[in-house]
Amino acid sequence: MKTSKPLVVALVFLSTSILFAQDVGLTKKDSIVQSFWMITLGTNIVDDSGDEFGDLLDLSDGWNMVPFPSRISVGRYFENGLGVEAIGTYNRYKEGKIVDNVPNPEEVDYLGLDFRVSYDLNMILGETGFFDPYIGIGAGYTDANNQGRGTYNAVVGFRTWFSDHWGLDFNSSGKWTMNTENSSNHIQHALGVAYRFEVEKGLSRKGEEKLALLQEMEKEQQRIQDSITAQQKADEEARLLAERLKREQEAAELASAEKAKKEAEDAKRESLQTKINDLGNVYFKLNSSYLTSRDKELLDELVSIMESEPKLVIQVNAHTDSRGTDKYNQWLSERRAQRTVEYVLAKGISKERISQEAFGEKRLVNECDDNVLCPETKHAKNRRSAFTIMD
Incomplete structure (x- = not known):
């Protein structure tokens, strides 16, 4: 110009x-x-x-x-x-x-x-x-x-x-x-x-x-x-x-x-996310990061889905309940995320297809924070690893 x-x-x-x-x-x-x-x-x-x-x-x-x-x-x-x-x-x-x-x-x-x-x-x-x-x-x-x-x-x-x-x-x-x-x-x-x-x-x-x-x-x-x-x-x-x-x-x-093309990809993504959501979350015992036999069965089903979809990339989001200090809960959620990912990797999924993020007690699914007295059943819902499809 x-x-x-x-x-x-x-x-x-x-x-x-x-x-x-x-x-x-x-x-x-x-x-x-x-x-x-x-x-x-x-x-x-x-x-x-x-x-x-x-x-x-x-x-x-x-x-x-x-x-x-x-x-x-x-x-x-x-x-x-x-x-x-x-x-x-x-x-x-x-x-x-x-x-x-x-x-x-x-x-x-x-x-x-x-x-x-x-x-x-x-x-x-x-x-x-x-x-x-x-x-x-x-x-x-x-x-x-x-x-x-x-x-x-x-x-x-x-x-x-x-x-x-x-x-x-x-x-x-x-x-x-x-x-x-x-x-x-x-x-x-x-x-x-x-x-x-x-x-x-x-x-x-x-x-x-x-x-x-x-x-x-x-x-x-x-x-x-x-x-x-x-x-x-x-x-x-x-x-x-x-x-x-x-x-x-x-x-x-x-x-x-x-x-x-986008509509087809979105539809497939939504279908896969629904399928993963139907599996449920991995729930941990209080102060624990170890997987139960039920958790491993759930993760086996997740691995099966990932094997059938070679391009599928998953992020593991780990959480804790509100009990304990913020620093401890952050560390505990990191351990939970790590153990969840390690199990999936052990089943043959490549590390490029699964990542992890730990949130501690920052993302509670209910009202059970430090200021609310809740029963164990409600606290248990916050001790989880959830799965999200990544772009």
């Missing part, structure tokens, strides 16, 4: 869509870090010259730093862009540096403990790759120039990441004293190595757009696939219909002969 033109067009479009979807598939670049814990270790620079906001880069006179790691922070950052961070810093005001608008007469320790809340500006700007700017506010306590003071803080900074875990953190904080009479405002710059852990990632905006596009393409591909499947089904149904009509035509020509 020739392929329809709409089906060919749909197949071409589907193949093109699959290739395009492979080109725009999600990659590692489409994922971003959304939440994490972070530790930074680095150095800090303090400008407490008194004119720090007017001359930000007064390195020679205003900047103070020590030649070893002097800043550590621990923070938790969340999917909504917010982060909380605790920061500890140490520094020394150098002799001769400008502190609070006057030359510093001797070296003085600087200690700071700050807490802040920050916000990731990428939540507003969109994902900027390795560049991760942020702003924040907070408060803390600073002991500087032999003066303790609480401070209100504001920070601006950025981080640049080399991997999902390692990066650098750059920031500058303005610190405004809570005690305006005895202490001054100052600026603190910081540079540190950042390590983040317990990182949870998600899709970037570009990734989400790709995912939405892929989902739409998947729906379209599914629609096309459904259309192709429907067309193929229609073609297959047409082919099957033609074959069915041909078979029906051939069958009609043979119908009369087959019907007559």
Whole structure:
């Protein structure tokens, strides 16, 4: 059967869509870090010259730093862009540096403990790759120039990441004293190595757009696939219909002969089944699988029928009454079926012409189950091997 033109067009479009979807598939670049814990270790620079906001880069006179790691922070950052961070810093005001608008007469320790809340500006700007700017506010306590003071803080900074875990953190904080009479405002710059852990990632905006596009393409591909499947089904149904009509035509020509043959076979089968049914069943004593002399006489008659009908195949169905456990009764019925079949085989019937099936107490012929008290005569009717003609 020739392929329809709409089906060919749909197949071409589907193949093109699959290739395009492979080109725009999600990659590692489409994922971003959304939440994490972070530790930074680095150095800090303090400008407490008194004119720090007017001359930000007064390195020679205003900047103070020590030649070893002097800043550590621990923070938790969340999917909504917010982060909380605790920061500890140490520094020394150098002799001769400008502190609070006057030359510093001797070296003085600087200690700071700050807490802040920050916000990731990428939540507003969109994902900027390795560049991760942020702003924040907070408060803390600073002991500087032999003066303790609480401070209100504001920070601006950025981080640049080399991997999902390692990066650098750059920031500058303005610190405004809570005690305006005895202490001054100052600026603190910081540079540190950042390590983040317990990182949870998600899709970037570009990734989400790709995912939405892929989902739409998947729906379209599914629609096309459904259309192709429907067309193929229609073609297959047409082919099957033609074959069915041909078979029906051939069958009609043979119908009369087959019907007559079947009726003759059914009549013979019914006659043989009636003849076997008239023999009766093999009945066993309680808890026994042994054949009595009467049982053997019955089976001899069955063998005689099978010898006269070489194509006759019999199945022995063995049963028990309801007394005893299900497991025991199943085993007992198997023994009864086996002994019945063995007797018939011993009379010269081939094993291909007789089979067995054991049902335990599953097929009682009366109401005598585990919940009904019955006399022995009724239980005896269930302890049987019956015979069925097989096709």
